[in-house]
Amino acid sequence: MSALFIENLAIETKLGEKLVDSLSFELVPGGRVGILGESGSGKSLTSLAITGLLDSNLKATGSIRYNGVEYVSANERDFCKVRGSGIGIVFQDPLASLDPLMKIGNQLGKPLRKHQGLRGDELTAAVEAALAEVKIASPYRTAHSYPHEISGGERQRVALALALACRPKILIADEITTSLDVSVQAEILLLLESIIREKGMSLIFITHDIAVASQIVDDVLVLRNGTLIESGNLRLVLATPKSDYVRTLIASARSLDQLLGKIEQSRAK
Amino acid sequence: MKLGNPRMRAGATIVGLIVLIASISLIWTPFSINDMSGGRLISPSWHHWLGTDTLGRDQLSRLMIGSRIAVLVGVSSVLIGLLVGVSIGLLAGFAQRRIDDLVSSILDILIAFPTLLLAMLIVAARGASRISAILAIGFGISAVFARLTRLLTRTILSKDFITAARISGTSWPRIVLLHIYPNIWPTLLVAAALQFGIAGLAEASLSYLGLGAPPPNDSWGSLLQQAQNTVYTSPLAAIVPGLLLIILVVGVNLLADGLRLNFDPNLRGRS
Amino acid sequence: MVKHPLLRYLSRRLIILLSSFAVALVALFVLLRVIPGDPAATLAPIGATPQQIAAARHLVGTDQTLLSQFIHWVSQISTFHLGNSLISGSPIAPEIASRLRITIPLTLISFAIAILIAVPVGYLAAQRSSTWYGRVLNTISQFGIAIPIFWVGLIFIYSFALRLMILPAGGFPPNGWSDFGGSLKSLVLPVATISFVMSASLTRYVRSATLDVLNSEYLRTARALGFSQRQAIWNHGVRNAASPIISILGIELATTFVGAVVVETVFALPGLGSMLVRAIQESDYVSMQGVLFVSTLVVMMSGFFADALQKWVDPRLNRFSIKSETQ
Numbered sequence: 001m002s003a004l005f006i007e008n009l010a011i012e013t014k015l016g017e018k019l020v021d022s023l024s025f026e027l028v029p030g031g032r033v034g035i036l037g038e039s040g041s042g043k044s045l046t047s048l049a050i051t052g053l054l055d056s057n058l059k060a061t062g063s064i065r066y067n068g069v070e071y072v073s074a075n076e077r078d079f080c081k082v083r084g085s086g087i088g089i090v091f092q093d094p095l096a097s098l099d100p101l102m103k104i105g106n107q108l109g110k111p112l113r114k115h116q117g118l119r120g121d122e123l124t125a126a127v128e129a130a131l132a133e134v135k136i137a138s139p140y141r142t143a144h145s146y147p148h149e150i151s152g153g154e155r156q157r158v159a160l161a162l163a164l165a166c167r168p169k170i171l172i173a174d175e176i177t178t179s180l181d182v183s184v185q186a187e188i189l190l191l192l193e194s195i196i197r198e199k200g201m202s203l204i205f206i207t208h209d210i211a212v213a214s215q216i217v218d219d220v221l222v223l224r225n226g227t228l229i230e231s232g233n234l235r236l237v238l239a240t241p242k243s244d245y246v247r248t249l250i251a252s253a254r255s256l257d258q259l260l261g262k263i264e265q266s267r268a269k
Numbered sequence: 270m271k272l273g274n275p276r277m278r279a280g281a282t283i284v285g286l287i288v289l290i291a292s293i294s295l296i297w298t299p300f301s302i303n304d305m306s307g308g309r310l311i312s313p314s315w316h317h318w319l320g321t322d323t324l325g326r327d328q329l330s331r332l333m334i335g336s337r338i339a340v341l342v343g344v345s346s347v348l349i350g351l352l353v354g355v356s357i358g359l360l361a362g363f364a365q366r367r368i369d370d371l372v373s374s375i376l377d378i379l380i381a382f383p384t385l386l387l388a389m390l391i392v393a394a395r396g397a398s399r400i401s402a403i404l405a406i407g408f409g410i411s412a413v414f415a416r417l418t419r420l421l422t423r424t425i426l427s428k429d430f431i432t433a434a435r436i437s438g439t440s441w442p443r444i445v446l447l448h449i450y451p452n453i454w455p456t457l458l459v460a461a462a463l464q465f466g467i468a469g470l471a472e473a474s475l476s477y478l479g480l481g482a483p484p485p486n487d488s489w490g491s492l493l494q495q496a497q498n499t500v501y502t503s504p505l506a507a508i509v510p511g512l513l514l515i516i517l518v519v520g521v522n523l524l525a526d527g528l529r530l531n532f533d534p535n536l537r538g539r540s
Numbered sequence: 541m542v543k544h545p546l547l548r549y550l551s552r553r554l555i556i557l558l559s560s561f562a563v564a565l566v567a568l569f570v571l572l573r574v575i576p577g578d579p580a581a582t583l584a585p586i587g588a589t590p591q592q593i594a595a596a597r598h599l600v601g602t603d604q605t606l607l608s609q610f611i612h613w614v615s616q617i618s619t620f621h622l623g624n625s626l627i628s629g630s631p632i633a634p635e636i637a638s639r640l641r642i643t644i645p646l647t648l649i650s651f652a653i654a655i656l657i658a659v660p661v662g663y664l665a666a667q668r669s670s671t672w673y674g675r676v677l678n679t680i681s682q683f684g685i686a687i688p689i690f691w692v693g694l695i696f697i698y699s700f701a702l703r704l705m706i707l708p709a710g711g712f713p714p715n716g717w718s719d720f721g722g723s724l725k726s727l728v729l730p731v732a733t734i735s736f737v738m739s740a741s742l743t744r745y746v747r748s749a750t751l752d753v754l755n756s757e758y759l760r761t762a763r764a765l766g767f768s769q770r771q772a773i774w775n776h777g778v779r780n781a782a783s784p785i786i787s788i789l790g791i792e793l794a795t796t797f798v799g800a801v802v803v804e805t806v807f808a809l810p811g812l813g814s815m816l817v818r819a820i821q822e823s824d825y826v827s828m829q830g831v832l833f834v835s836t837l838v839v840m841m842s843g844f845f846a847d848a849l850q851k852w853v854d855p856r857l858n859r860f861s862i863k864s865e866t867q
Contacts, residue, residue: 053760056670076769084766091764096757099776101783101854110775111765146855159761166765378560381791381843383798386835390568393820393828470688474802477690478817490688497694497806501702511691518686 003028004050004087004170004202007063009072011045011226014057020045020226023062027170032196032203034217034234036210036249042226043206047172050204051089052079066170085115088168092175094155098147104131104158105143111165134161135191153184157191164195171196172204177212189215210253214238222246277527280462283520287513291337300327302334310503319509323499328506331487335510338488339517342403342472343465349407350414350468351461357411358418359445362426369419376416384409385471392480399482406471410464417460421453455532462525466518473514489514549851557844564836565617568829569610617833623826625819632830636812640834642712643800643811646727650734651796657739662746666754669747678747684740689799693733693806700729710808730807734799738792745788749781756780783854790846794839801835 004027011020020042027033035043049060052074064072066082074082083089091097099107108127112118118126131139134157147155156176163171173192177185193216196203205217213220213234220234222245229243241247299318305325313320319328361372379387384406391405425431425448434444475481476490484491489510496507616623624631661677668674701709712726713719753759753773758780762772801813808814812831819827 051764053763080763080766080768083764089764091757091761093757097761099758099762099780101779102776110762110767114766162761162765374556374560375563378563378840381794382839383791383795385802386794386798386839389801389816389820390832393825393832396823397820466686470686473688474690477688478802478805479821480817490690493688493691493694497697500694500698504698507691507694507698511688511694514688514691515683515686519683522682522686 003067005063005065006046006050007065009046009049009060009062009064011042011049011054011058011060014059018226019058020049020223023221023223023226023228025221025228025231027202027204029169029202030200031219032205032217034213034220035204035206035223036208036213036220037223038208040225041223043223044174045226046223047089047174047204047206050172051083051087052076053083053089084111084163084166085168087170087172088163088166089172089174090156090159090163090176092178094152094159094179095147097159098155100147102146103143104145104147104150108143108158108161108165111162115166130161130165131158133164133195134158135187136161152180153188156180156184156188160188160192160195164199167199168201170202170204172206174206175208178207178209185212192216210238210249211257222249274527274530276523277531280520280522280524280527283516284524287336287517287520288340290333291340294330294333294337298327298330298333300330302326302330310499312503313505320503320505322495322506328509331492332489332510332513335487335489335492336513336517338399338482339469339472339514342399342406342488343468345403346406346410346468346472347461347465349403350410350464351457352411353407354411354414355418355457358415358420359422359449361415361419362422363441369423373416373419376412376419379412380416382409384467385474388471388475389478389480392475397475397480397483402472402475402481405475406468409471410468413464414457414460417456418453421456422449425449425452455528459525459529459532462521462528466521466525469514469517469521546851550848553844553847553851557840561836561840564840565614565833566610568832568836569613613829617830623830625827626824627822627827632827635815636830636834638716639810639812639815641717642809643797643804643813646730646734646803646809646811647793647797647800649727650731650738650800651793653731653735654738654742654796657735658742658746661739662743663750665743665747666750669751677743681740681743681747684737685744687737687740689733689737690802690806692736693729693803696729696733697806710806712809726807726809730800730803730809733803733806734796737799738796741795742792745785745792746781749784750777752784753777753781779853783850786846786850786853789849790843793842793846797835797838797842 006026007024009020009023010018012018023042023046025033035046037043045054045058048054049072050064052071054060060072062072063070066086071079071082098104105124105127108130109123112126112130113123116126127143128139131142136142136154136157142150142154142158147158150158160176176192177188180188189212192203195201203217205213207213217234219232220237221231222229222237222243224245230237230241230246237246238250241250304327309321309323309325311317311321317327317329319332321327322331357372357376361369361376364372387409388402388405391408392401395401395404431444431448434448439447472481472488473490473493476488477494479494481488481490487495492510493507496503496510500507625635661681665674665677665681669678697709700707707729708726710726713722717723754777756777758776759769759772762776763769767775800811801816803809804811804813805817812834815827816831816835819825819831
């Protein structure tokens with residue numbers, strides 16, 4: 001069973017300031033949870049705590065159970081076993097997340113070699129296959145390019161391919177569409193959706209954008225200033241929000257939607 | 270400008286103390302530098318707190334005068350460097366692509382040369398004197414200021430608010446005054462503090478090599494050169510001037526660090 | 541496949557190098573012609589007749605126009621005929637060559653040792669920057685850049701040569717490197733002096749570059765893929781840290797060279813540096829020209845090689861470097 005249980009997760013600084021407080025949720029196998037919130041709400045910190053990648057002056061307390069094993073105070077070696085093959089994570093800024101001095105093919109080759117034990121020609125083929133899987137237009141050319149030589153959308157696909165190379169059971173997507181153009185956003189979301197479905201992975205999707213979240217997740221957690229405001233099935237929460245905060249979020253998203261609808265209508269005339 | 274952080278305060282205190290000593294030396298030193306009555310190479314005593322040199326002159330007085338020279342040369346060369354460097358940097362910042370490329374290449378070459386080597390070159394041309402040293406060091410560090418100013422100016426000029434200012438009819442000189450100067454002086458101040466330390470070290474090296482001003486107004490570098498011959502019998506004379514130099518440069522570096530932190534508190538804790 | 545852009549970059553850099561060298565030559569020439577006084581008068585004996593002075597001028601070449609002097613000089617130095625010293629009258633090229641045999645090993649060995657010290661110390665200072673000894677290391681290197689190099693030399697002379705008497709206080713064996721043991725002994729303290737100061741400076745750069753890598757997002761990505769911190773640093777960190785460090789290696793080597801110039805006076809070593817100092821003191825501008833020409837050559841070439849090395853490590857153009865923090 002590869003479920004993830006988070007109970008009363010708290011993240012605090014050395015000075016005792018709580019950045020995340022009493023966060024609890026469960027991710028079932030195949031489940032898709034969205035963590036929604038503005039910047040500073042603690043959503044990215046949560047994903048870092050789950051993968052043990054928190055900054056050294058932050059401390060996570062509470063319970064993080066993956067596969068029945070408690071990880072909240074695990075040491076680096078134990079986390080290494082979980083990261084990648086258990087829980088994978090893709091970050092927001094692909095330009096910074098990729099080694100600028102290493103060709104894409106080499107970078108992709110490393111996790112493929114480590115997690116799938118491939119070598120030589122098999123490895124080269126696997127690299128191109130991995131790039132093709134994330135719908136990169138020309139896998140050969142991309143594999144021999146440096147990160148700064150390809151587009152932002154392609155870079156994010158490469159970042160996704162890196163995470164997938166480890167064959168994770170759970171994938172955390174931390175604001176992966178935020179720094180992309182709107183048209184590219186849609187493509188990446190579609191790609192993510194199909195891959196998750198195909199491989200039966202669980203997903204934690206972190207974003208500040210309700211519209212984006214509603215396209216891909218089933219359940220949602222709304223965070224504000226580190227605390228959980230609301231949670232539950234996405235449709236339900238959107239239809240019957242229990243807190244003012246969520247109501248405001250929905251309202252502003254809706255008014256934008258209406259505005260876009262009006263513009264479309266006037267254009268159709 | 271609030272007197273912000275501990276580094277700045279520490280640095281300012283150290284530099285302030287040395288400037289104070291230098292200023293005092295203008296009107297008073299325990300002994301006159303021409304007073305050779307002290308007896309050769311006396312160890313520190315009540316009369317002469319740091320002993321005397323081979324000609325019987327009081328070491329403490331000589332050190333105080335040395336501090337005056339360190340401050341004088343430091344300030345003058347930095348001022349020259351700023352004057353020349355910032356002007357060239359501004360011109361390059363405003364210039365067309367071609368000219369700017371040319372100036373940049375020349376600056377890159379100059380910066381690749383260590384300041385002391387450039388200084389030695391100029392002293393070689395003009396002959397050794399205090400003014401030569403000041404001009405030489407000033408020229409050497411002007412390249413640093415020029416490159417910095419050029420970079421900052423180009424960055425600022427590419428911003429939208431400059432276009433807005435031009436559209437609303439602001440003349441170029443006013444733009445320099447209102448927009449460029451306020452944005453670059455903090456960085457230049459920090460750089461100036463750092464270069465002051467470098468200038469001090471360069472002057473000491475030049476004096477040590479005998480390429481600085483001739484005696485009797487000896488800088489700490491000259492004092493060290495003279496102390497070398499008698500270092501076995503009076504090591505103090507060889508240690509103290511160097512220590513003072515170190516203290517001055519450390520103080521100036523602390524001040525520069527503190528200023529940098531003051532202007533941009535978001536910097537991580539690294540040197 | 542990668543060579544091509546590298547070769548293109550190198551040839552462009554070579555052109556820049558040659559043209560900047562040309563500029564430097566002109567500057568050198570002009571600068572040294574500004575010296576007050578007539579070098580011919582120094583050559584000719586006191587009370588010389590106008591003909592004798594004219595003859596001396598002809599010897600030195602100052603009776604020609606500036607331009608023809610320049611052309612004459614350039615053609616001479618391209619064949620490494622660097623002229624004769626105004627003071628001793630003997631050709632300076634052989635003297636420079638023999639002095640280089642001291643200055644070059646001094647510079648290179650000191651530089652190598654400084655790097656060997658700076659890399660682990662800088663790395664440690666960055667890796668353990670939050671611990672007390674990390675901070676101590678950082679403070680020490682901050683101090684180190686404030687220390688005058690000749691003062692360190694003096695302290696070493698006092699402690700090791702005069703007090704402990706285990707090393708010579710200066711000088712170099714008269715028959716040079718044929719007395720290998722004696723030569724090495726003479727270089728121990730000078731090398732120690734230069735390495736001491738240079739390692740402080742280099743440590744700061746290594747620490748800064750390492751911190752950048754340790755805080756980078758690509759390192760975090762590597763860890764997110766299941767690699768340990770050590771593996772991640774080895775795979776990605778080393779190359780990324782090397783790039784900014786290499787960018788300042790050229791300048792640091794030039795600074796080491798200048799340090800050697802100063803240290804030679806401290807330890808009375810018959811190297812290029814002491815020759816330069818003597819030439820400046822005696823206004824022997826032919827010697828000055830020769831030494832400065834060779835020094836310029838050395839400085840520019842080290843810059844060129846450092847640039848080539850960096851381009852090999854970091855294929856991106858206009859990579860931000862730490863150059864602005866030097867000097």
